[in-house]
Amino acid sequence: MQVQVRSKSGVRRFQARLEQSGRSFLVLEQHRTAKRWKFWxxxxxxxxxxxxxxxxxxxxxxxxxxxxxxxxxxxxxxGATATLAMDLSVRTTPPQLSVEPGQHYINQGGSEMAVFHVGPEVVEAGVRTGPHEFRSWPLPGATPGTRFAFFAYSYDLPPRLTPLGFARDEAGNEATATFWFRVFPKEFRSRDLDLTKDFLEKVTQDIYSHTPQLARSGDLLADFLKINGALRREDNRRLADLRFDTEEKFLWREPFRQLADSQVEAHFADHRRYFYQGKKVDEQDHLGFDLAVTANVPVLAANDGRVVFAGYLGIYGNCVVIDHGYGLQSIYGHLSSVAVKAGDRVQQGREMGRSGSTGLAGGDHLHFSMQVDGVTVNPTEWWDQHWIRDRILARFPEEKLPGS
Ligand SMILES: [Zn+2]
Known part of the structure; x- marks a missing residue:
């Protein structure tokens, strides 16, 4: 406890006590001698x-x-006395938590799911990997206290971390539990990009005209680096925050669909080194897939869900984000036109706009990425029907899945 007491003449005596079932326990008593403040x-x-x-x-x-x-x-x-009383709940045992046995194979940069049981005193529970906490949800059709969490092992974490189940009670007491897991380290690619003056002009022109809070410095490269650094971080934070706009429901059933007949131009977590006039000027990680077909092709919803963002979003240009429930979301960037609005229910295959090169893009392509509770993950797992079936759907009672 931390208590602040204000008085014109100072405090002569302070006392804190706990009362329970007609009994009183002294917690703290402090006296000050009156002399101490005599001259001041x-x-x-x-x-x-x-x-x-x-x-x-x-x-x-x-x-x-x-x-x-x-x-x-x-x-x-x-010697005026002020009293303040507050009701508390005493908990002397940590919250109950146990993770269901089972093997968890996790790819660095990938996703996984855990099921666990918590006691009724638990108000917050989930899985933690490094700095990321993933929320959990009641497992449909299961007994109260049975929860599940989708979680990610972010591509930028060292592969030696231990994911932990956690549960907290109202008082903030936390229990953690480990479970069987194996992380497969992944090598991510490194790519060098040569920036041309035309490209910098196109990108800065597009983004500064749509982003009134940015002020141009007059230096083309400096303006670009502001977009590629500070604005990128800000945009990624805005995308991550969309996790709070999610439904506590399975909105999808089928594997996620990749843009048909597209050429992969960039992979998830490519590390990019940017060169301008022969000098390295920046480095960033690319958190999605770049998929190219031809110009202005229809961009289709990868799966059923609800649109939670449709509009201009900095480096991602015209962008659509679909929530698929339980914190799982897909992101579509650089569109030339947008055909949906926030709040729309969409079915897999619904056209959401046309591909383009708005935002930080050289040519016409779709930037596609997925996030689990705000952490971007490699979408290839979610495109894979075997992975979806074995890792996700098999853990839910069949009748609780949509479409059954
Ligand atoms: Zn991209």
């Missing part, structure tokens, strides 16, 4: 008290409701 009396004094309220200070405390009572007495001749 500003208008308002502020005292800060920090203490632990729990079994250490009150060993007889039981699990269940309790009351914390704070009392402060002013340091003047009146």
């Amino acid at each position: 009396r500003p208008r308002q004094r502020e005292e800060l008290y920090q203490f632990l309220a729990g079994r250490k200070s009150a060993p007889q405390l039981q699990d269940g409701p309790a009351r914390l009572i704070l009392e402060a007495e002013s340091d003047d001749f009146r």
Whole structure:
């Protein structure tokens, strides 16, 4: 606890006690001698008290409701007393958590799913890999407390991390659990890109005219580097934040579909080194697939879902994001035209616009990526019907999947 007490004349006495089932436990009592402030009396004094309220200070405390009572007495001749009481819930055991046995093979940059059981005291649970926390959801058709989480092993994490199940109660107590897993490290490609003046002019012109918060410096390369760095990070954060606009429901059933007859121009997590006039000027990671057919081809929804974004989004130009439920989302960038709007329900194969080269794009192509609770993942797994069946669908009761 951290308590702030303000008084014109200072605090003579501060007391904190816990009450439970008619019993009272003293947690903290502090007296100040009146002399201490004798020669210096500003208008308002502020005292800060920090203490632990729990079994250490009150060993007889039981699990269940309790009351914390704070009392402060002013340091003047009146000795006025202020009291504050708050209801608390005492928990002396960590939250219950167990992960269902099973093998979890995880590709670096890929996705996986875990099922686990939590106690009724748990208010937040999921899977953590490195800095990323993935939410969990009640497993459809299962007993209360059975939850599942889609989680990702981000491409930029070292391959030696241990994914953890976690569960937290209202008081913030956290329990963690490990499960059987194997991470397959992946080598990501490295590509050199030569920037031309025409390309820089095209890109800066397009993006600055759509992004009023950016101001041009007058230096073409500097303007481009601002787009490629700061704006890229900002755009990726905006995309990641769309995870909060998700449905607690399976909106899809079939494997995700790749743009038909397309040529792969860039892979997921390609590391790009940018050169201008013979000098290396930047490095960035490419978080999706670049798929090219011809100009202005129809871009189709990779799967059933609900549009959560349709509009201009910085380096991604005209962009559509579809939510597929449970934090799984697909992203379509650089479109020349957009044929849907946020809130639209879309079926797999529905045209969402035409391919183009808006935003940070040289030629006409589709930038396609997928994210699991805001972390971009390699979409090849979600395109693969065997992977989808074995890793995802097999873990759900058949009758709970859409379309059955
Ligand atoms: Zn791309």
